[in-house]
Amino acid sequence: MLQFDTDENCDYVAKLLTHLNASDQISLSEFKNFINILSNETGVAPAKAVARKEASSARSSGTGVIVGVPPVPQPQAASRTQASAAASSREVPPSKTAPAAAQNAASQTAIPSDPGEKPISLFYVLMHYSKDNMAKYKAQKNDPAFQKQPKEKKVKEKKKGNMKKNSTELYDIPGVDRVDTISVVPNEMAEPAPGSAKATVSSTSASGTVSAPAVKTYETSQAKQPAASASSANFGETTVLGAFNAGETTVLSGGYGTATKACVLIRRKTRERVVINKPSFRIGKERSCVDLFIGDNAAISRSHATINQKQGDFYLADTNSTNHTYLNGRMLISSDEVKLASGDVISFADDEFDVEITG
Amino acid sequence: MNYLVSALTDIGLTKDTNQDAYSIRAYKSSIGSVVFAILCDGMGGLSRGEVASATVVAAFNRWADDELAGLIKKGLPENSIRNDWTRLVTEYNRKIMTYGSQCGVSLGTTLTAILLTDRKYYIVNVGDTRAYEIAGDLVVLTKDQTLVAREVELGRLTPEQAETDPRRSVLLQCIGASETVVPEFVFGEAKQNAVYMLCSDGFRHEVTEDEIYEKLSPYSVNDVEQLRQNMQILIDWNKERQERDNITVVSIKTF
Numbered sequence: 001m002l003q004f005d006t007d008e009n010c011d012y013v014a015k016l017l018t019h020l021n022a023s024d025q026i027s028l029s030e031f032k033n034f035i036n037i038l039s040n041e042t043g044v045a046p047a048k049a050v051a052r053k054e055a056s057s058a059r060s061s062g063t064g065v066i067v068g069v070p071p072v073p074q075p076q077a078a079s080r081t082q083a084s085a086a087a088s089s090r091e092v093p094p095s096k097t098a099p100a101a102a103q104n105a106a107s108q109t110a111i112p113s114d115p116g117e118k119p120i121s122l123f124y125v126l127m128h129y130s131k132d133n134m135a136k137y138k139a140q141k142n143d144p145a146f147q148k149q150p151k152e153k154k155v156k157e158k159k160k161g162n163m164k165k166n167s168t169e170l171y172d173i174p175g176v177d178r179v180d181t182i183s184v185v186p187n188e189m190a191e192p193a194p195g196s197a198k199a200t201v202s203s204t205s206a207s208g209t210v211s212a213p214a215v216k217t218y219e220t221s222q223a224k225q226p227a228a229s230a231s232s233a234n235f236g237e238t239t240v241l242g243a244f245n246a247g248e249t250t251v252l253s254g255g256y257g258t259a260t261k262a263c264v265l266i267r268r269k270t271r272e273r274v275v276i277n278k279p280s281f282r283i284g285k286e287r288s289c290v291d292l293f294i295g296d297n298a299a300i301s302r303s304h305a306t307i308n309q310k311q312g313d314f315y316l317a318d319t320n321s322t323n324h325t326y327l328n329g330r331m332l333i334s335s336d337e338v339k340l341a342s343g344d345v346i347s348f349a350d351d352e353f354d355v356e357i358t359g
Numbered sequence: 360m361n362y363l364v365s366a367l368t369d370i371g372l373t374k375d376t377n378q379d380a381y382s383i384r385a386y387k388s389s390i391g392s393v394v395f396a397i398l399c400d401g402m403g404g405l406s407r408g409e410v411a412s413a414t415v416v417a418a419f420n421r422w423a424d425d426e427l428a429g430l431i432k433k434g435l436p437e438n439s440i441r442n443d444w445t446r447l448v449t450e451y452n453r454k455i456m457t458y459g460s461q462c463g464v465s466l467g468t469t470l471t472a473i474l475l476t477d478r479k480y481y482i483v484n485v486g487d488t489r490a491y492e493i494a495g496d497l498v499v500l501t502k503d504q505t506l507v508a509r510e511v512e513l514g515r516l517t518p519e520q521a522e523t524d525p526r527r528s529v530l531l532q533c534i535g536a537s538e539t540v541v542p543e544f545v546f547g548e549a550k551q552n553a554v555y556m557l558c559s560d561g562f563r564h565e566v567t568e569d570e571i572y573e574k575l576s577p578y579s580v581n582d583v584e585q586l587r588q589n590m591q592i593l594i595d596w597n598k599e600r601q602e603r604d605n606i607t608v609v610s611i612k613t614f
Binding site: 282284286288289301302303304318319320321322334335 | 496576
């Protein structure tokens with residue numbers, strides 16, 4: 001469930017994304033300037049609004065994906081701005097304070113939050129010493145509201161720990177690309193799936209690792225992204241967040257380079273091209289529960305077969321069809337899941353399809 | 360094999376009593392979990408139908424409790440199962456008929472039961488209650504032992520005509536009201552990710568096979584709650600479409 005301030009002007013989000021996408025290299029000070037410009041433009045502290053969004057979306061279960069991203073080496077900034085982001089979202093009850101989203105990661109790794117709105121930590125003052133900052137810090141010390149910082153940080157970290165339960169991927173290995181293992185229910189992408197009750201369609205893909213669907217996930221619900229990133233966020237330590245990657249936020253245009261292959265089936269009978277565009281793609285003649293409906297062949301079963309995507313590869317499985325599924329002439333048994341390669345020929349009963357895999 | 364099981368029954372729109380009786384049991388055994396489910400649709404005036412159906416359900420449950428373990432040890436030989444079940448059907452046909460003549464009424468019941476293991480299913484059928492296998496397709500595993508079904512088989516009626524024929528509920532035999540009863544046996548390979556469903560005839564006159572598939576296909580039921588809800592939807596559709604009889608459905612999903 002998302003909680004948004006619907007009156008809020010969210011343009012800064014798009015601007016932030018565009019800015020981050022603009023170059024591979026981000027300098028902290030430059031990013032900080034950008035944030036300041038934005039906050040001055042809108043009059044709203046971006047980090048605060050972002051924290052709210054993350055907070056609510058973090059409560060959805062961890063059905064989202066992050067493709068691994070290299071960590072940005074700014075550990076100190078991270079911890080401090082985490083704390084300040086947490087504190088700044090005081091308006092949201094502390095239990096909702098969420099682990100980082102990509103945006104929050106950005107602010108955490110790169111930018112101290114707008115000091116005018118957030119409590120200032122001693123660390124920040126030391127890093128950005130000015131009389132003003134010093135004065136503000138001293139003033140804060142006396143203000144009880146700001147004392148909550150350390151506690152909030154703990155609460156947040158604890159919450160991150162809880163978030164972990166929803167994600168099956170636990171450890172952030174520096175330098176290693178991470179892909180979260182998720183269970184994706186294709187017809188319900190737009191809703192967080194509660195627990196594992198709604199297991200994936202095919203038993204063999206229940207623990208599948210999928211990367212391609214990230215595209216779909218982001219398209220249907222932006223909230224997923226923070227949740228996913230959250231699970232990659234650190235779990236108690238102030239390490240740098242791997243989730244910060246300008247490239248990742250371009251998923252709206254579809255795909256991030258190496259991870260995504262495309263699979264197309266071409267029906268011999270009609271030369272129709274079918275793009276496999278879901279993690280669990282169903283074939284059959286039952287309109288209500290298939291992705292490829294084959295209506296002109298009675299030999300096809302209502303649920304005939306599925307093509308599942310795992311770690312970028314495509315796997316064919318027969319779903320108890322009456323007249324069977326064949327790959328290059330070999331009949332699949334029901335528990336088989338066979339990897340597809342370009343040039344393969346699939347037969348659903350007597351209906352033949354050529355397989356093209358690109359990428 | 361793992362199972363999700365659920366069952367629902369509804370007295371329907373017009374009847375005073377619900378004469379359907381059913382039971383589902385799961386047993387842990389040396390070959391894993393084993394499910395035994397049974398459905399009986401009773402008939403007979405003065406509420407006697409209830410007695411007939413309940414009696415047969417109880418008898419088969421006793422058999423399961425007493426005999427199943429021993430049979431599993433012997434590898435579930437098909438002949439033993441056939442013999443045991445034929446014996447039960449014959450015995451209770453006698454008993455119910457005797458009871459009926461003592462009370463001056465005619466009563467009887469259908470029977471559809473399934474024993475499901477991780478390898479095979481064993482089904483016994485008398486009457487017009489049905490067993491379905493819903494997997495890649497929807498398959499009716501049993502043959503209706505009705506007058507109209509025989510007419511269709513003999514080519515004298517089309518299936519569509521049979522559905523609306525006024526004699527459509529006339530049975531060729533049932534336990535308790537026939538001179539002799541010859542049960543039908545259907546044995547086969549149990550599929551994983553399939554739904555085995557038993558239902559009384561009140562459940563399947565007013566809903567189409569497409570609708571049953573849509574709601575009860577293994578891909579539509581991922582947990583027990585959903586299974587239950589979907590069965591209820593089908594029952595509701597039957598009632599909306601003025602089905603008059605008792606309606607019962609028993610479902611077992613394998614996964």
